[in-house]
Amino acid sequence: MAKRIISANISYGQYILSHLISVFIIIFIPTSIVTVLCKELFHLDTTVTIFQLIFIILILSLLSSAFGLLISSSVKEMQSASMLGVMINIITTLFAGSFFTVSNNNLITKIGSLLPQKHILDFTIALENNDVITYGNVASVIAITIIMIFCSFLINKYNPIRKIDIDIQTINHTYVVNNRNQKYFRFLVEILTTNKLSS
Incomplete structure (x- = not known):
């Protein structure tokens, strides 16, 4: 399937854009539907509204789509790209403290504070606790997403082997x-x- 798409008469930009949009739709729509249904059916008591949940899922879906595009552009084999993506995702999510605090080491804490998962987590916690909301965390995640998309475009366009x-x-x-x-x-x-x- 991938060879047929690549062999078609489309530009690099069109291929990257179509791949990004299709993956984003696959991630965003089902996740939003399941999240909204769970909140309504099980009457989950959260201070985060449905629209705020959808917004968080939107940012996560954009980030995930851009990350997947970057990995698939950097690694030639599909299985290797999948394994590398899962490994990076698990390690960075742990460093960001999404599940628990990995270590009190200052270096790990600084690395975790730079990761986009940490920014999304801080934004979600601020919404849940009714704290003062700053959209700087969201803006940094969007900036990282744009950088990954741009890097994917450059890799696909200027990589001689590809x-x-x-x-x-x-x-x-x-x-x-x-x-x-x-x-x-x-x-x-x-x-x-x-x-x-x-x-």
């Missing part, structure tokens, strides 16, 4: 299509010739 692979796949696809067209044309000529001789 460009060679795409060009080879395009040439092979064109050759197969032309070969099929030639066979189909010969088949038509034979049918027309046979019909003309028989008549």
Whole structure:
């Protein structure tokens, strides 16, 4: 499937944008529906409103889509990209303190404070506790998302190895299509010739 998409007559920007949008929709819509249904059906007592939950899911979905795009652009093999993405996600989420405090070491604490998961967590906690909300954390996550999308675009466009692979796949696809067209044309000529001789 990926080879057919890459072999199609689309630009790098169109491919990246379509991939990003499709992954975002796959993540955002089901997660939003399940979260809203759980909150309403089970009457979860939270100070965070439904619209605020959807907004948090929106930011997380954008971040996840951009991160997945960056990993898939950097790693050639799908299995390797999946393993690397899961590993980075688990490590950074632990460092950000999303589940529990990993360590009281100052270095780990500083690294965790720079991670986007930490910014989203702080924003969510501020909403839950009715604290003063600053959108600086959200803005930093959006900035990181844009940087990852931009890096993915540069990797796909200017990576010589990836460009060679795409060009080879395009040439092979064109050759197969032309070969099929030639066979189909010969088949038509034979049918027309046979019909003309028989008549």
